[in-house]
Amino acid sequence: MDNQQYFLSIDNGTQSVRAIIFDAQGQLIAKSKIDIEPYFSDQPGWAEQHADYFWDALCKACQALWPLLPIPKESIAAVSVTTQRATAIAMGADNQPLRPAISWLDQRQVETKPALGALESALFTLVGAKPLADLMHKQAEANWIAQNEPNIWDKVHKFVLLSGYHNYKLTGEYKDAIASTVGFLPFDYKTQQWADKRDWKWRAMPITQEMLPEVLPAGAELGRITLQAATETGIPNGLPLIASGSDKACEVLGTGCIDSQTGSLSYGSLATLNIASDKYIEAIPFYPAYPGVIPKTFNIEMMVQRGYWMVSWFKKEFGLHEERVAADQKVSPESLFDELLAKVPAGSQGLMLQPYWSPSNGDGPETRGAVIGFNEEHTRAHLYRAMIEGLTYALREAKELLEKRSKTKITRLVVSGGGSQSDQIMQITADIFGMTVFRPHTFETSSLGAAIAGAVGVGIYPDFVTAVEQMTHDGENFAPIEANSVLYNSCIKKYTRRCMVNLSPAMRLYAQSLADNLCSWSLRSPFFDPAAYFLMPKPHEHHIECKVYQGLNNLRFN
Numbered sequence: 001m002d003n004q005q006y007f008l009s010i011d012n013g014t015q016s017v018r019a020i021i022f023d024a025q026g027q028l029i030a031k032s033k034i035d036i037e038p039y040f041s042d043q044p045g046w047a048e049q050h051a052d053y054f055w056d057a058l059c060k061a062c063q064a065l066w067p068l069l070p071i072p073k074e075s076i077a078a079v080s081v082t083t084q085r086a087t088a089i090a091m092g093a094d095n096q097p098l099r100p101a102i103s104w105l106d107q108r109q110v111e112t113k114p115a116l117g118a119l120e121s122a123l124f125t126l127v128g129a130k131p132l133a134d135l136m137h138k139q140a141e142a143n144w145i146a147q148n149e150p151n152i153w154d155k156v157h158k159f160v161l162l163s164g165y166h167n168y169k170l171t172g173e174y175k176d177a178i179a180s181t182v183g184f185l186p187f188d189y190k191t192q193q194w195a196d197k198r199d200w201k202w203r204a205m206p207i208t209q210e211m212l213p214e215v216l217p218a219g220a221e222l223g224r225i226t227l228q229a230a231t232e233t234g235i236p237n238g239l240p241l242i243a244s245g246s247d248k249a250c251e252v253l254g255t256g257c258i259d260s261q262t263g264s265l266s267y268g269s270l271a272t273l274n275i276a277s278d279k280y281i282e283a284i285p286f287y288p289a290y291p292g293v294i295p296k297t298f299n300i301e302m303m304v305q306r307g308y309w310m311v312s313w314f315k316k317e318f319g320l321h322e323e324r325v326a327a328d329q330k331v332s333p334e335s336l337f338d339e340l341l342a343k344v345p346a347g348s349q350g351l352m353l354q355p356y357w358s359p360s361n362g363d364g365p366e367t368r369g370a371v372i373g374f375n376e377e378h379t380r381a382h383l384y385r386a387m388i389e390g391l392t393y394a395l396r397e398a399k400e401l402l403e404k405r406s407k408t409k410i411t412r413l414v415v416s417g418g419g420s421q422s423d424q425i426m427q428i429t430a431d432i433f434g435m436t437v438f439r440p441h442t443f444e445t446s447s448l449g450a451a452i453a454g455a456v457g458v459g460i461y462p463d464f465v466t467a468v469e470q471m472t473h474d475g476e477n478f479a480p481i482e483a484n485s486v487l488y489n490s491c492i493k494k495y496t497r498r499c500m501v502n503l504s505p506a507m508r509l510y511a512q513s514l515a516d517n518l519c520s521w522s523l524r525s526p527f528f529d530p531a532a533y534f535l536m537p538k539p540h541e542h543h544i545e546c547k548v549y550q551g552l553n554n555l556r557f558n
Contacts, residue, residue, distance in 0.1 A: 004023060004024065004071075004075065005023075005075060005077040005458070005460060006021050006023055006024075006029060006071055006075050006076050007021070007023075007076065007077060007079075007080070007450075007451040007454040007455055008020070008021055008076050008078070008079040008235065008454075009079075009080055009081075009082065009244075009447035009450040009451045009454070010058060010062070010079065010080070010081045010082070010450075011081075011082050011083070011247060011446050011447045011450065012054055012057070012081070012082075012083040012084060012162060012163075012166065012247075013083075013084055013247055013268065013269070013446070014038045014084050014104075014105075014268070014269040014270070014309070015035065015036065015309075015312070016033050016034060016036055017033070017034045017036060017054070017057040017058050017060075017061045018031060018032065018033045018034075018061060018444070018447060019031070019032050019058075019062045019064070019065040020032075020065075020444055020447040020451075021065070021071070021076070022447070022451040022471070024455060024470070024471070025470060025471060026441070026442070026448055026451070026452070026471030026472055026473065027441075028442050028444060028448075029069075029070065030065060030068040030069050030070065030071075031065070031068070031444070032061050032062075032065040032068060033061065034057045034061045034064065036049075036053070036054070036057050037049070037053075038103065038105065038269075039103045039105055039106075043108075045107035045108055046106055046107075046108055047102070047103035047104075047105035047106040047107070048100035048101060048102055048103060048106065049087075049101050049103055050100050050101070051089045051097040051100070051101045051162075051165055052097065054162060054165070054166070055165075055166065055169050058166060058233065059232045059233050062233040062234050062235060063233065063234050065234075073236055074236070076236065077240075077454065077455075077458045077460070078239065078240050078241075078454035078455075078457055078458045079225065079235055079239055079240070079241055079242070079454065080241065080242045080243070080244040080450040080451065080453050080454045080457075081163055081166045081167060081170070081241070081244070081450065082163070082180070082244050082245060082246060082247050082249075082250040082446050082447065082449065082450040083161070083162045083163040083166060083180065083246065083247060084103075084104060084162060084246070084247055085104055085161070085180075085183060085246040085248060086161065086182055086184070087101050087102065087103050087104050087161060087162040088101060088102050088142070088159065088161060088183060088184070089101045089159075089160050089161070089162065089164075089165045090145060090152065090153070090158075090159055091157050091159070091160060091165075091168075092155050092156070092157055093155070093157040095157070095168070097165075098152050098155055098156065099149065099152055101162065101165075102141040102144075102145075104183075104270075105306070106141070109138040109139055109144070110137070110138055110143045110144055110148075111138070112137065112138075112143070112147070113137060114133055114134065114136075114137040114200065114204035114205075115203045115204075116133065116200060116203060116204075120200060124200075128285065128286070129286045132286045132287070133200065133204060136184060137204045139184055140184035140204065140205045141183075141184060142159060142184070142205045143204075143205050143206065146206045153206065156211060157211070158174055158212070158213065159211040160174065160176065160212075160213055161180060161181070161182075161183055163177065164176040164180070164213045167213075167222050167241060169229060170223070170225055170226070170229045170233075170235070170241055171223025171224060171225065171241050172223065172226050172228075173222065173223040174213040174214065175213050175214045175215070175216060175222040175223060176213045176215050176216075176222070176243070177215065177216060177217075177218055177220075177222070177243035177244055177293075178193075178215045178216065178243070178245075178291050178295070179217075179218055179243075179245025179250075179290075179291040179292060180243075180245050180246045180249070181291065182246055182248075182249075182290050182291075184205065185205075185207065186199065186201035186202050186204075186205065186207055186212075187201075188201075189280070189288035189289060189290065189298075192291045192296070193215065194209065194212060197209070216243045217295040217296075218242075218243050218244050218245055218293045218294065218295060218453045218456070218457075218464075219242060219295070219453055219456040219457040219464070220242070220243045220457065221240050221242060221243075221457065222242065222243050223241050224238050224239065224241065225237055225238060225239045225240075225241060240457070240458065242453055242454045242457035242458070243453065244293060244449060244452075244453035244454070245291065245292075245293040245449065245450075245453070246290075247268075247446040248266060248270070248272055248274065248290075248299070248301070248446070249290065249291065249292060249293045249299055249449070250445070250446040250447070250448075250450045250453070251264065251266050251268075251274075251416055251445045251446040251449060252264045252266075252274045252276060252292065252293070252299050252449070253292070253293040253448075253449035253452055253453075253468065254416070254440065254444075254445030254446060254448035254449035254450075254472065255414040255416050255440050255445050255472065256414065256440070256472035257274065257275065257276050257414060258276050258294065258297075258464070258465065258468055259276055260275045260276065260277050260300075260406050260408040260410075261275075261408060261409065261411045261412060262275065262276070262410070262411075262412045262414065263275055263399060263402070263410040263412065263413045264414055264416070265395060265413055265414065265415040265416070265417075265420075265429070266415075266416055266417045267308045267415060267416070267417035267418060267419025267425065268307065268308055268417035268419070269306065269307065269308060269309040270304070270305060270307055270309075271303065271304040271307020271308055271391055271394075271395060271417075272301050272303045272304075272307075273301070273302050273303075273398045273399055273402065274299045274300065274301045275299070275300050275402055275408075275410065276292050276294075276297055276298070276299055277289070277298050277300055277406065278296065278297050278298070280298050281298070281405055281406055282300075282405070283300050283301065283302055283398075283401060284302075284401075289301070293449055293452075293453055293464070294464040294465075300402060300405070300406065302398030302401060302402060303398075304356070304391055304394050305356070307355070307391055308391070308417065308418060308419045310355065310387055310391070311334060311337070311387075311418075311419070314337075314383075314384055314387060315333050315334070315337075318380045318383070318384075319333055319337070322336040322337060334418070334421075334422075335421075335422075337384060337422070338422050338423065338424045338425075340380070340381040340384045340385065341381075341384065341385050341388065341424035341425070341428070342424060343379075343381045344381050344382050344384075344385040346428075346481075346483075346487050346488065347389070347487050347488065347491055348378075348382045348385045348386040348389060349375075349377060349378065349382060350373045351371070351373045351374060351378050351382045351383065351386040352371070352373050352386060352390065353369070353370070353371045353383070353386040353387050353389070353390035354369050354370040354371070354390060355369060355387065355390040355391045355394055356368065356369050356394075371383070371386065373386075388424075388425055388428055389432065389488075392428055392429055392432040393432060393492070396432050396433055396492075399413075411435075412438070413429075413433060413436075413437045413438065414438045414439075414440060415429060415437050415438070415439060416439075416440055416443055416445040416446075417443065417445075418443070420439055420443050421443055423478075426439065426476075426478045427481070429478070430478040430479060430480040430481075431480050431481055431484035431488055432485075432488045434480050434485045434488075434489070435480060436477050436480070437477065437478050438474050438475065438477045438478075439474075439475035439476045439477070440472060440473070440474070440475055441472075441474065441475045442475075448471065448472070452467045452468060452471050452472075455467050455471065
């Protein structure tokens with residue numbers, strides 16, 4: 001292509017901020033990365049971070065990028081921002097944050113209920129949507145601020161997500177991408193616009209229309225880089241800022257997932273499986289399909305909250321050896337964890353892990369993770385493999401549910417995110433899903449998705465389908481090992497009955513006593529024993545979990 005043009009993507013994820021340059025063929029030209037602290041916690045369950053901390057990291061990432069460029073800055077045609085979802089920031093009239101941002105990882109709630117009318121409340125109850133309306137009200141950050149910090153809420157001028165905050169800092173305008181609008185906001189996911197003024201969501205939270213940014217489709221211009229932003233970031237003054245989407249939405253696009261037959265697995269801090277559709281479909285009733293980057297499309301998603309964040313948890317709690325070796329060898333500790341996976345056979349010799357360190361897919365706040373099946377042979381390597389297998393089991397269940405809801409077979413799986421860099425994890429994925437899985441040509445797929453939006457926005461390509469064809473490419477693929485797939489299928493189909501029989505009488509009595517005291521409980525997973533492994537609620541039900549989490553302090557150091 002003559003007069004090659006390039007695209008700057010800024011990706012503010014949960015654990016880092018990256019600034020990346022792509023060319024029009026989707027090849028990564030230069031990259032910088034600034035690690036960040038995801039949050040601080042002043043109270044149990046709280047997760048906050050200062051908004052200007054994120055902005056400072058963005059500026060540092062950009063300034064670190066320029067010395068790495070093999071191209072002139074003037075050849076950059078556009079910039080686009082993609083960020084973690086559902087991190088909320090309250091802005092004052094002086095356009096400064098009034099308090100720290102509340103992270104998507106935050107778990108605080110209010111105890112009130114939304115102010116619904118009697119008829120409205122009865123209708124919601126009839127169709128089974130009332131618990132979700134109550135949950136949205138309870139978890140909405142705006143409600144917590146209004147009820148617990150009313151003096152601050154009274155000063156709110158704008159209430160934005162992290163993407164909207166960065167867009168404002170870059171352009172001076174309160175605008176955001178439709179596909180970035182995921183959070184506890186009065187947003188209509190079917191129409192992909194702010195909710196109608198008569199919608200119940202306005203009565204479920206204290207946000208007004210005037211507090212919200214204008215939302216625009218991907219490919220639209222959100223504004224131009226201001227002189228102040230250019231000074232702080234080094235981005236060329238006047239460069240167009242193009243709307244794209246959230247990190248997950250951009251990741252789906254960047255993996256080339258633009259239909260319901262292709263599954264986009266994301267192995268990031270939030271582990272997800274998405275399919276794309278031009279139809280609005282709820283994988284779990286009343287839980288919305290989020291906007292796709294391609295205008296008027298939807299991403300139908302299942303998630304494991306804190307998914308591959310668990311690798312960081314494992315590193316902190318059990319990875320001292322790898323951290324020391326990594327420091328000596330000047331490599332990442334995570335790269336050494338493949339050796340742990342290779343030490344342990346498929347199935348982790350019976351050790352099973354439930355990966356719900358935080359609630360996911362409609363679970364209640366009582367959700368907890370669990371590990372079961374320890375014996376004297378198990379080491380921390382078994383725990384690590386069981387963790388990866390547990391995450392993958394959960395995502396396989398998600399695949400089966402998405403296929404049922406969409407009435408479409410997923411025939412192709414593309415895996416991206418930090419976890420996809422591990423050959424062992426890719427092989428485990430292929431074995432558990434029983435199908436060949438693909439890496440994209442770059443694991444920086446969320447940034448690539450943002451670059452695709454930039455390329456469409458400035459007219460390099462006429463539409464998103466063409467841009468995806470030109471800018472996404474297959475990387476390595478991993479075929480399932482038949483013996484491992486047979487073993488995993490056996491675990492999935494038979495472990496439930498075996499585990500139920502082998503539970504100790506005391507544990508079974510404890511589980512039954514809990515069940516007797518709950519109004520209802522559900523056994524949704526086809527995988528494992530309900531009292532021992534995979535108890536997940538329907539959105540309107542309670543559930544129990546029995547966890548056997550013994551011997552962690554006695555794991556052998558192998």
